[in-house]
Amino acid sequence: MSKNNTEYESHNxxxxxxxxxxxxxxxxxxxxxxxxxxxxxxxxxxxxxxxPLLISLxxxxxxxxxxxxxxxxxxxxxxxxxxxxxxxxxxxxxxxxLNKLLSEKSISQVRDTLSINPENxxxxxxxxxxxxxxxxxxxxxxxxxxRNRHDVYDSVNVRMKDRFTIRVKVRNPARLSNIRDGIIxxxxxxxxxxxxxEIRLQQNDEMLTRINYDIKQLDSLQKVKYFEETRNKIPEKxxxxxxxxxxxxxxxxxxxxSLYREKQTIELEKSLHPDIISLVSDFYQPxxxxxxxFYYGKVIIPVVFGLMFIYLIIHRNRKRLKEIYREY
Numbered sequence: 001m002s003k004n005n006t007e008y009e010s011h012n013x014x015x016x017x018x019x020x021x022x023x024x025x026x027x028x029x030x031x032x033x034x035x036x037x038x039x040x041x042x043x044x045x046x047x048x049x050x051x052p053l054l055i056s057l058x059x060x061x062x063x064x065x066x067x068x069x070x071x072x073x074x075x076x077x078x079x080x081x082x083x084x085x086x087x088x089x090x091x092x093x094x095x096x097x098l099n100k101l102l103s104e105k106s107i108s109q110v111r112d113t114l115s116i117n118p119e120n121x122x123x124x125x126x127x128x129x130x131x132x133x134x135x136x137x138x139x140x141x142x143x144x145x146x147r148n149r150h151d152v153y154d155s156v157n158v159r160m161k162d163r164f165t166i167r168v169k170v171r172n173p174a175r176l177s178n179i180r181d182g183i184i185x186x187x188x189x190x191x192x193x194x195x196x197x198e199i200r201l202q203q204n205d206e207m208l209t210r211i212n213y214d215i216k217q218l219d220s221l222q223k224v225k226y227f228e229e230t231r232n233k234i235p236e237k238x239x240x241x242x243x244x245x246x247x248x249x250x251x252x253x254x255x256x257x258s259l260y261r262e263k264q265t266i267e268l269e270k271s272l273h274p275d276i277i278s279l280v281s282d283f284y285q286p287x288x289x290x291x292x293x294f295y296y297g298k299v300i301i302p303v304v305f306g307l308m309f310i311y312l313i314i315h316r317n318r319k320r321l322k323e324i325y326r327e328y
Contacts, residue, residue, distance in 0.1 A: 049312050056308035060301035067296045073289035074125055075173040078144070079180055080132070080280040082163050084273045085196040088131070091277070092164055094190070095129040095183065102126055114182025122178055123171025130167060132160045163280050169290070176283040184277065193276045201274065204266050211263045218256050 046053065083091040101110045102124065110124060133150055135142040135157045142157075144165050150157070168179055187193060272278065314321065 045312075045316075052312060053305065053308060056305050057301065060304035061293075061297060063304065064297035064300045065293045067300070068291065068293045071291060072171065074123075074169050074171055074291055075286040076167065076169050076290045077173060077176055077283045077286050078165050078167045079183075079283045080163055080165050081183075082273065082278040082280050083276075084278060085193055085200055085276050088159070088161055088164050091187070092129040092131070094187070095127075095166060098186070099126070099128045113186055114179065115185050116178050116182050120175055120178050122173070122175030124168060124179065125171065126167075126169035127179075128167050130165045132163055132165055134158050134160045168283075173286050176285070180279075180283060184275075184279075187277050188275070190276075197276050201270070204270055208263060208266055211259050211266075215256060215259050215263070218259070 081091075098110050098113065101107075101113070107124065110127070111118065111121060116122070130148070131145045131150060132141045133143050133145050134140060137156060137158055139160075141160055141163065144167070145159070146167070150159060152159070166183065168176070170176065170179070
């Protein structure tokens with residue numbers, strides 16, 4: 001291939017690239033122009049139709065408060081537990097059986113299961129056990145997975161293994177303590193959980209007995225070694241002494257301290273968590289009803305405003321829509 005042909009093709013490639021960039025620039029310019037025009041038209045439309053849209057907003061607000069005043073109030077609160085005998089997954093699944101009964105409207109059965117007297121009925125509407133998420137894996141609870149959408153394969157933000165939350169929706173928040181006692185009674189009545197907890201406590205006692213025995217044995221060994229090392233001190237000139245077997249004695253000390261730390265951990269576990277589940281944080285007393293005006297307004301107001309907006313657009317372009325309808 002000649003030199004002239006090569007230069008000609010290179011020149012053509014440069015022209016093609018320049019043309020491509022020009023077209024891209026024109027396309028982007030048209031997009032920005034269309035977006036700007038759409039924003040300008042929308043602003044003008046909103047200004048011209050200000051009063052109908054304002055009426056729709058006021059109507060949505062009024063409708064929200066009417067629904068609020070005509071419906072019974074309910075309150076939401078949460079309680080946090082620690083499972084001591086089974087995994088959080090098993091405990092959450094077990095407690096959420098109550099949620100299934102509530103979804104089937106078997107409220108009286110849930111009340112009986114929780115051993116709640118009808119006279120002290122808190123009016124349970126919903127009860128659900130939920131995972132607590134630990135962001136950045138730092139063992140600090142960050143938020144509750146209310147929608148149960150956490151990715152189990154996420155290794156940075158993980159489900160906490162030492163606690164879970166139960167969220168309840170009730171009519172009478174003054175009776176939340178009855179729900180707490182009922183949940184504990186419900187869990188403690190499970191025979192499998194009872195047997196597992198008995199075995200756990202028995203194993204802790206056996207481990208403590210063995211640790212105490214090992215501590216005594218190491219303590220005796222430490223005294224023997226100390227006596228041997230003292231006897232095996234070798235005097236030298238100048239009054240200096242050389243100590244033999246010092247390293248072995250240090251190893252004994254480390255083992256004793258390790259056993260003491262393990263003993264303290266087990267004793268703490270026995271003292272703080274002797275039951276099947278342990279209360280981490282109790283129900284908080286909700287100050288206001290959950291289903292207030294905002295609860296309904298955040299759905300009703302946008303819907304009413306959107307319907308009015310669509311109606312105004314259709315009404316503004318009704319002639320064009322009639323022509324399209326007749327055409328097709």
